[in-house]
Amino acid sequence: MPHRFLHLLWSLVRFRYRLVWAGARTGSGRIALFFLLYVLLAIFGLFFVLGGFGAAVAGVQLGEGEAITRGVLTGLLVSAITTSLFFGIGTRAAFSDAALRRFPLSSTERLAVRHLIGLIDPIWFLLSASAFGLAVGLALAGTGSLVFGLVAAPLFIVASYLIAVLLLSIIDRVLQSSAGAALLSVLSLAALSFSGMAVLWVMQEHVLHAVDRGLSFAPSGLAAAAMAGKDLIAVGLNVTLLFIWCVLLLALVGWVERRPGSRHSLAVGKSGSVNLDSPYDRVADLFGAGMAPLVGKALRYYLRSNRVRFGLASTPVFAFLGRYLAHGTGDSFEFYFTLAFFSFLGFSGPSSMALNQFGSDDEGVKRYAVLPVSFGAPIRAGNIAALVLGAAVIAPAVAFWALITRVSVDWRMIVMLFGSSLAGLLLFNGLSMWTTVLSPRRIEFTSIMGNRLPLGGNLVLIGGFIVILGINFALVGVKLNTVLAHWWVPLAVAGAGLAVYIVSWWRIGPVAERQRARVIEKIVG
Amino acid sequence: MHEGMISPAVRVEGLTKRYDDLVAVDHLSLELPAGRLFGFLGPNGAGKSTTIGCLTGLIDPDEGRIALLGEPLESNSIEVKRRIGIMPEGLALFDQLYAHEFLAFNARMMGLPEPIVRERIEELLEVLELATSWRKRLAEFSTGMRKKVAFAAAIIHRPEILFLDEPFESIDPAAVAMLKDWLRQYVAGGRTVFMTSHVLETVERLCDDVAIINSGRLAWRGEVGHLASGGRVAYDGHEFTTLEGLFLHLVGERGGQLAWL
Numbered sequence: 001m002p003h004r005f006l007h008l009l010w011s012l013v014r015f016r017y018r019l020v021w022a023g024a025r026t027g028s029g030r031i032a033l034f035f036l037l038y039v040l041l042a043i044f045g046l047f048f049v050l051g052g053f054g055a056a057v058a059g060v061q062l063g064e065g066e067a068i069t070r071g072v073l074t075g076l077l078v079s080a081i082t083t084s085l086f087f088g089i090g091t092r093a094a095f096s097d098a099a100l101r102r103f104p105l106s107s108t109e110r111l112a113v114r115h116l117i118g119l120i121d122p123i124w125f126l127l128s129a130s131a132f133g134l135a136v137g138l139a140l141a142g143t144g145s146l147v148f149g150l151v152a153a154p155l156f157i158v159a160s161y162l163i164a165v166l167l168l169s170i171i172d173r174v175l176q177s178s179a180g181a182a183l184l185s186v187l188s189l190a191a192l193s194f195s196g197m198a199v200l201w202v203m204q205e206h207v208l209h210a211v212d213r214g215l216s217f218a219p220s221g222l223a224a225a226a227m228a229g230k231d232l233i234a235v236g237l238n239v240t241l242l243f244i245w246c247v248l249l250l251a252l253v254g255w256v257e258r259r260p261g262s263r264h265s266l267a268v269g270k271s272g273s274v275n276l277d278s279p280y281d282r283v284a285d286l287f288g289a290g291m292a293p294l295v296g297k298a299l300r301y302y303l304r305s306n307r308v309r310f311g312l313a314s315t316p317v318f319a320f321l322g323r324y325l326a327h328g329t330g331d332s333f334e335f336y337f338t339l340a341f342f343s344f345l346g347f348s349g350p351s352s353m354a355l356n357q358f359g360s361d362d363e364g365v366k367r368y369a370v371l372p373v374s375f376g377a378p379i380r381a382g383n384i385a386a387l388v389l390g391a392a393v394i395a396p397a398v399a400f401w402a403l404i405t406r407v408s409v410d411w412r413m414i415v416m417l418f419g420s421s422l423a424g425l426l427l428f429n430g431l432s433m434w435t436t437v438l439s440p441r442r443i444e445f446t447s448i449m450g451n452r453l454p455l456g457g458n459l460v461l462i463g464g465f466i467v468i469l470g471i472n473f474a475l476v477g478v479k480l481n482t483v484l485a486h487w488w489v490p491l492a493v494a495g496a497g498l499a500v501y502i503v504s505w506w507r508i509g510p511v512a513e514r515q516r517a518r519v520i521e522k523i524v525g
Numbered sequence: 526m527h528e529g530m531i532s533p534a535v536r537v538e539g540l541t542k543r544y545d546d547l548v549a550v551d552h553l554s555l556e557l558p559a560g561r562l563f564g565f566l567g568p569n570g571a572g573k574s575t576t577i578g579c580l581t582g583l584i585d586p587d588e589g590r591i592a593l594l595g596e597p598l599e600s601n602s603i604e605v606k607r608r609i610g611i612m613p614e615g616l617a618l619f620d621q622l623y624a625h626e627f628l629a630f631n632a633r634m635m636g637l638p639e640p641i642v643r644e645r646i647e648e649l650l651e652v653l654e655l656a657t658s659w660r661k662r663l664a665e666f667s668t669g670m671r672k673k674v675a676f677a678a679a680i681i682h683r684p685e686i687l688f689l690d691e692p693f694e695s696i697d698p699a700a701v702a703m704l705k706d707w708l709r710q711y712v713a714g715g716r717t718v719f720m721t722s723h724v725l726e727t728v729e730r731l732c733d734d735v736a737i738i739n740s741g742r743l744a745w746r747g748e749v750g751h752l753a754s755g756g757r758v759a760y761d762g763h764e765f766t767t768l769e770g771l772f773l774h775l776v777g778e779r780g781g782q783l784a785w786l
Contacts, residue, residue, distance in 0.1 A: 276629050276643055293633040297619060297626075304621050366617035369583045371634050372606040445621055445664075517585060524615065 005109055009116060012095065012103075016117060043126055055130075056137025059228075065143045066228035069134050070212070073220035076127050077160045083123060084164040097257075111254050119161050128157045135227045144228045148235045152226035155242045159219035162249035169256045184310055219245050287384055294373070294381030301360065302350055302385050305445065311349035315393040318345045319401035331407040332480035338401060339490070340471035342417050344464050345397055346390030346425035347432075354386035354429060355457030357436040358523050360445035365523045375516045376509030379436050383505075387429050394421040412487035419490025420471075424464070426497030430504035431460050437512050440522040532595030534559040534686050534717035535580065540589035542575050542741075549575040551741035552589070557734065559594075559685075560715045562708060564722060564732035564749070566768075568776045572741040573721040574614040574690055580719070581611045581688050594685055607635060610684030612692060616675040620664035624655050624674050627663060628681055635682035649677040653700070668695040676704065680711075687711065689720040693727060705731055729753055729768040737775050744775045 059068030095117065100110045135149025174184055201207060215221040219242060226238040280303070284296035302308045322338030347354070357379060358365045368378045398417045402409050439456025453461065475483060512519075535557040542550040550572040557563050567573050578584035580591060582602050591598040596605050619627055625646050632642040650656045653673040658666065663674060672695055679687060687708075693701045708718050708731065722728050728735060730753045736746045747758060749768055758765045765771040 276625065276639075276646070289633075289636075293630045297622065297630050300626065301619075301621055360621070362620060363615040363617050364619040366583055366613055366615060367619065370581050370606060370611045370613060370617070371631075372603045373634070374603070520583075 005105070005112075008103060008105065009113055012100075012113060013117060013120070016095075043129075045129075056134045056143075056227075057141050060138065060141035060143045065138060065141070066224050067212075069138065069228050070215055070221050070224035072134060073131065073156060073224050074215055074218070076130055077156075077163070077218075077220050080123065080127055080160045081164045081167060084168060107258075108254070111250075111257070115161070115165065115250075115253070118165070119158065124157055124161055127160065128153065131156055131223070138227050143230070144226075145230075145232065145235060148229075148232075148239055149227040151239055152223045152242060155239065155246055156219055156223035158246050159223075159242065159249060162246065162253055163219070166249060166253050166256065169253060173256065173259070184313075217241075283388065287381075290373075291377070291381055291384070294378050295384050298357070298378070298382040298385035299388070301382075301445075302353055302389055305353055305360070307352045308350050308389075311352065312389060312393060315345060315349055315397050316400050318342060318348070319397055319404060322401075323405060332483070334405065335407050335413060335480065336472055336475040336483070338405070339416055339420050339475075340468040342397070342401075342420045343424035343467055343471065344428070345421045346394050347386075347428035347464070349393060350386040350389050351428070351432070351457075351461065352453065354383065354432040355435045355460055356439070356441055356443065356454055357382035357432075358440055358519060359443040359454075361523060362442070362445075363524055365520050369516060369520065374509055374513060375519075376512040379433050379508055379512055380505060382436070383429055383433055386432065387425065390425045390429070391422075394418065394425070397421070410484060412484045415487050416484075416490045419488075419492075419494050423490055423494040423497040424467070426494060426501040428460060428464060430497070430501035431463075432457075433504045433508045434511075435460055437508065437515050437519060440519045442523050442525065531559070532592070533557055534561070534594060535563075535719060536590075536592040537576075537580070538590045540576065540579055540586050540591065542572075542579055542584060542586050548741050550579065550586070550738075553738065553741070553743055555736060555743070555746070557717065557719065559717050560712055561734050562712045562718045562720075562732045564720060564728040564735040565738070566721065566723075566725070566728060566735060566772060567738040567744075571738045571776075573738065575741075576738070577611075577613065577688050577690050577719070577721065581609065581613065582606055583611075583613060607682075608684055609686045609688060610679035610682065611687075612672075612675045612679040612689045614690045616671055618663045618671060618675060618678075621662055623660075623662055624650060624658060624666070624677075627674060628677055631678040632681045637682055645681050649681065652703075653677055669697060669700070672696050673700065680707075684716070686717045686719060689718065691722060692720055693722060693724055701727075725767075725769045725772055735768065737772060739776050745771065 055068060055072045056065065059065040095114060097110055097114065100113060105113060131153035132150070135144070135146065135153045138144035139146035139149055171184065216225065222238045222242040222245065226235050226242060229235040229238065280296045280299045281292070284292040284294075284299060287295050318341050319338070321341045322334045322336075326333035326337050353360070361367075368375055398414060398421070401417065402414065407413070435454065435456035439454040441454035441457075533556045535555065537553055537555040540550055540553040541548065553572075553576060565573055565576065575584060579586045579589075580593070580598070582598060582605075593605050594608055598605055619630070622630065628646045628649065629642055632645065637645070650659075653676075655670060655673060655677075658670060663671060666674065672692070676689070676692060679689065692704060696704070705727070708720075712718055712733075720728075720732075729749055733748060733750045734746075735749045737744045745760060747760075749758065752758065752766070752768060755766075758768075758771055760771060761774070763774060765774065
């Protein structure tokens, strides 16, 4: 590796952490950063001692060193992938390929720089603690070579990282196509529908044995064999295979990332003239001439975001969730779960944009300040768009639930599901006006996976899950007939949600006006 | 305002804007009659964009009073904003919209009737050579094309004052020539243009009036229309035949040398 490349890589790593340091400019920001580092080191120690070292020693004592190591490493691999997929942790490149083009780096070097910097994200630091703990534990227990273990551990982490990046890149490519969101939603629904059957199938002894045998050729199996093996030739071969995995995965990542992405086509009139009467505008016109342009703009942003499209297309999942989670526990539990999850049904699709409405406007956020409207108007308009889209999925989801449920459907259940959905829709949309103003965060419109929400948005989502859990806890042990006798309760809660929504709508204007400069600064930078 | 007096298009008194310890605009006072093409000049960081931001309601000033078309901006901003057009620094475009959607958004926000919205959008896209780019979102436009869209959005409702921040930067020479003609035609109809630019030659040929600010303070204000026809500007015991000469005198020439170059 040329000295120039290493020097540039080192400079970019230092630059990245200088940016992090610059981001923590305030005194409290620096204290938070130190605290975070302290916590990270403590967790690293815990992962090393308990997760890795402990598992290795326990495995050796049980005489199942390699099998337990393989299991632990497979668990680490799955955790890394799911954490990356759902929370966007661990695969965020500090510098884009375009940003790196200004430096004297070839395309292969740019790929290497981006992913080497991605690999020093804290999540991989924590997972490597467990992997190194396993290597050290197995060597100290007399079952493996410390040298080979210490080579296998980082190779395993690199392979795990590359698998996560590859999956995210593929999903990203799929979602860039116009049918991508729908396709991924169907796949998610299928996965959810058949996962129970798949688990039962895997639990059969011969299948389990075949899966374990298959895993021995996967990065986790090869790393486990390299860490726990005694035959140095076999161990060397496993390390070589692990290295080949890394090279192949890197080549695949490079190939996928270099493929040109597809672009969306637009809605212009068939005759080739400007189409100013699109469905967006027809829906927006329902809200009056003053609000229509803002609602039209918001609807376009929501429905052009693949993240929102995916969220909306995935709403049938809500109808499945109760049936899936209450498997074997009876009709009442299935209905209670569904009732609880439906409180989040209407908000879940647009939530990624509704909670942070200016987030993907970039410089456009300034436009609102120079238009003849108050700064609260675009927030209300964006909220109307989220409300319209959320409300549109409620009736189909309730109907879908009625079709697929094993519960004997009663009209009161339908009313309760509608009530729960409306309550959540109004309450969460009311709160999202506040998070938009008080917790704005600039985000990339095109980024798909990961948690892009600001702190306020995350708090509302966590609150949403607490509501779901709360409904379930409240209903545990209550008979279905008793619950159905109180069919009007969700409607009353929807009334309370409406009150929150109206107060938010009314009060957000002056607050938004006061916060205007701060919001623009946060979004534009 | 006394009966019979014509309000200036722009009146600024003691405008001040601070960012922590930095005074971006320092007690700036200006009065600009209607029907003029006004150039607002200064070196980088002098406070030009901050001043335009304050004049258009994008930035709240810390001190001072602003009146546009005789109406105080602070108390009547929504009505005033309807009567002005803005091409701000950074352009403030919505990148996920198509050009015609963005123009329609602005036109409708300004209250134009629907037939006029359609007519003007088609005409603007055609004349600005953006018609062939209907299939691209603004995020995919080049810098020059984005600037044309922002310009079109600023003028689509025929505002009484047009605020333009660096209007000619990144635009091709043919389009620059066309925009200059439009601006001349625009002020000939009694409307006002308030623009910033670093291209002093263009300002000298185009503008009637110029103000130069330095470190947030007004350094010079005067007419420059006669410079292009061989006239002179006298200031501080010197006579200047070009706007560039006057500008460098006011902001200080930078004579740094790079020995290694």
